Structures are given as structure tokens and as C-alpha cells.
Amino acid sequence: SLSFNFYATSCPAAEFMVSNTVRSASSSDPTIPGKLLRLLFHDCFVEGCDASVLLQGNGTERSDPANTSLGGFSVIDSAKRVLEIFCPGVVSCADIVALAARDAVVVAGGPEFQIPTGRRDGRTSDAANVRPNIADTSFTMNEMIKLFNSKGLSLDDLVTLSGAHTIGSAHCNAFSDRFQMDSKGKLTLIDTSLDSRYADELMKKCPSDSSASKTVNNDPETSLAFDNQYYSNLLAHKGLFQSDSILLEDGRTRAKVEALANDQESFFRSWGESFLKLTAIGVKTDDEGEIRRSCSFAN
Numbered sequence: 001s002l003s004f005n006f007y008a009t010s011c012p013a014a015e016f017m018v019s020n021t022v023r024s025a026s027s028s029d030p031t032i033p034g035k036l037l038r039l040l041f042h043d044c045f046v047e048g049c050d051a052s053v054l055l056q057g058n059g060t061e062r063s064d065p066a067n068t069s070l071g072g073f074s075v076i077d078s079a080k081r082v083l084e085i086f087c088p089g090v091v092s093c094a095d096i097v098a099l100a101a102r103d104a105v106v107v108a109g110g111p112e113f114q115i116p117t118g119r120r121d122g123r124t125s126d127a128a129n130v131r132p133n134i135a136d137t138s139f140t141m142n143e144m145i146k147l148f149n150s151k152g153l154s155l156d157d158l159v160t161l162s163g164a165h166t167i168g169s170a171h172c173n174a175f176s177d178r179f180q181m182d183s184k185g186k187l188t189l190i191d192t193s194l195d196s197r198y199a200d201e202l203m204k205k206c207p208s209d210s211s212a213s214k215t216v217n218n219d220p221e222t223s224l225a226f227d228n229q230y231y232s233n234l235l236a237h238k239g240l241f242q243s244d245s246i247l248l249e250d251g252r253t254r255a256k257v258e259a260l261a262n263d264q265e266s267f268f269r270s271w272g273e274s275f276l277k278l279t280a281i282g283v284k285t286d287d288e289g290e291i292r293r294s295c296s297f298a299n
């Protein structure tokens with residue numbers, strides 16, 4: 001099983017080296033924390049937290065269209081490079097992904113807490129497993145609940161972990177389903193759960209002819225700060241994805257949204273608990289899996 005300070009004797013500076021790498025990468029590129037946090041989500045929901053998302057090659061998870069907008073791989077690679085110099089063959093890529101996401105939140109001003117380590121790296125990675133296990137922005141609440149429950153996560157965990165959208169950004173096509181385009185390329189809002197002024201802003205930033213690489217902030221107010229602003233945005237009908245907006249629309253989750261919007265401390269407490277559950281999904285430990293030498297390839 002996982003344990004706190006798993007590397008205490010085998011590589012005592014492991015966590016320090018990961019956090020240093022995350023810190024220095026984020027200081028030269030402020031988009032890094034969001035990328036590292038999303039990378040963890042996409043790792044843990046597919047085959048568990050086993051770094052399967054990092055494997056390169058034909059038909060791996062990383063090659064699936066649902067994963068092409070992932071980033072932060074180079075930060076994981078540079079942490080691994082340092083660790084392989086000081087503690088060769090000891091620290092798993094799966095632990096690096098989890099620790100890096102934990103540290104990314106701290107860098108962005110979020111809560112700091114210990115997480116257990118001892119995850120081992122998976123040997124398989126199949127693109128076909130991505131879409132059945134990753135939530136789509138068009139999911140209904142029932143579909144979201146079903147998916148999260150299948151990973152051992154509750155309704156409250158869903159609301160809390162969606163708070164990750166308090167940082168980072170999204171490509172225009174990630175929310176284009178909230179608009180309709182006429183034959184001249186003009187957009188109109190079809191999703192009435194969205195604030196109309198916010199919708200206008202989004203249409204301006206993401207016109208129908210905008211480039212595929214164009215992005216907008218997930219949190220229009222404090223995109224670099226890991227705070228509870230996400231929940232105030234939901235109350236103001238400024239959830240970027242339909243899967244954000246329904247957290248307010250649905251009676252089963254609304255009270256939790258309101259509670260987290262009202263109290264940042266309670267968001268941080270909830271975050272710590274739900275993050276621990278997220279980083280423990282389907283972990284491989286002890287004699288399962290391996291410790292990869294390179295995070296991009298199985299040994």
C-alpha cells in the first residue's frame with residue numbers, strides 16, 4: 001500500500017527535488033501549474049495513478065485526441081532526470097506526477113499537505129481506454145456521478161475536484177458546444193445557463209474562425225490563483241464548461257457549490273481530502289508494475 005514518506009530512506013530528497021523542479025518551471029512559465037494538475041486527473045482516471053498517461057508510442061493514451069491538449073510532460077521529465085542522477089531506479093513516474101500536481105497547487109497559492117507515496121508505474125497504455133474514463137464537458141450529472149463513483153469518488157469529491165478549474169485554460173473548441181454557428185460563421189448562445197455578458201466575451205475571444213491553438217482562462221477572474229473563485233463564478237453563471245455549470249443547476253450539488261464559494265478555508269480542507277482520494281485511485285504498489293527509468297517508455 002501507499003505510505004507517507006515512502007522514500008525517507010531510499011531517496012530522502014525526492015519530494016524536495018520534485019517541488020524544486022515544479023517551482024522553477026512555473027516561475028518561467030505560469031501555465032505549468034494548470035498543466036500538471038490536469039495531467040494527474042487524466043493519469044488517475046485511466047488505469048489508475050500509474051503514469052500510463054506519460055507513455056509514448058502508437059496507440060498509447062497520450063496519442064488519443066482527448067489527450068492532445070495535455071501538457072507539463074517536460075516538467076515531469078526534468079524531475080525524473082534529476083532523480084535518476086541522485087537515486088537511480090528508485091522514484092516512480094506515477095509518484096512524480098502526483099507530487100508535481102500537489103506542488104503545482106501550492107505554487108498557485110493553494111493548500112499545502114502531505115500525500116502518501118509508493119505508487120509503481122504501469123506497463124500498459126491504450127488510447128481506447130481514454131474516452132470511456134475521462135469526463136466529457138457534455139456529460140449529464142448522472143453520467144458524471146456514475147464515472148466518479150466508479151473511481152471511488154463521491155458527489156462532494158466531484159464538486160471539490162472540479163475546483164481545479166480555478167486555474168489554467170481551455171481551447172476554444174472545449175466549450176464551443178454552448179454556441180451555435182450560422183452559415184456566415186456568426187455565433188449565438190444556445191446554452192442559457194451562461195451569463196450573457198460572459199458569453200459575449202467568450203465569443204469575442206473565440207470567434208468561429210479563431211485558430212485551433214487559441215485558449216481562454218478557465219477562471220475569468222483569478223486564472224493564476226488557486227482560490228475558491230471558481231465557485232463564485234458558478235454562482236454568477238460563469239462556469240466555462242457545461243460540466244461546470246451543471247454543478248450549480250443540479251439540486252444534488254448546488255449546496256456544496258454555495259458552501260465552497262462562501263468559505264475558502266473549507267474549500268482548501270475539502271481539496272486536501274478529495275485530492276488524497278484522487279491520487280490513490282487504482283494505484284499499483286509493492287511488486288506490481290515497475291519503476292520506469294524514462295517516464296516516456298516502459299523499461
Ligand code: HEM
Nearest residue numbers: 034037038041069135136137161164168169170171174243
Ligand atoms: C468533472 C469533469 C471534468 C471535465 C468535463 C473537464 C474538462 C476539461 C476541459 C475540456 C479542459 C480544457 C482543456 C483544453 O482545451 O486545453 C479542462 C482543463 C483543465 N482541467 Fe478539467 N475537467 C474535469 C475535471 C477536472 C479535474 C477533476 C481536474 C483536476 C483535479 C481538472 C483539472 C483541469 C485543469 C487544471 C485544467 C487546465 C489545464 C491547462 O491549463 O492546461 N479537471 N478540463
Ligand SMILES: [Ca+2]
Nearest residue numbers: 043046048052
Ligand atoms: Ca493512469
Ligand SMILES: [Ca+2]
Nearest residue numbers: 166219222225
Ligand atoms: Ca482562481
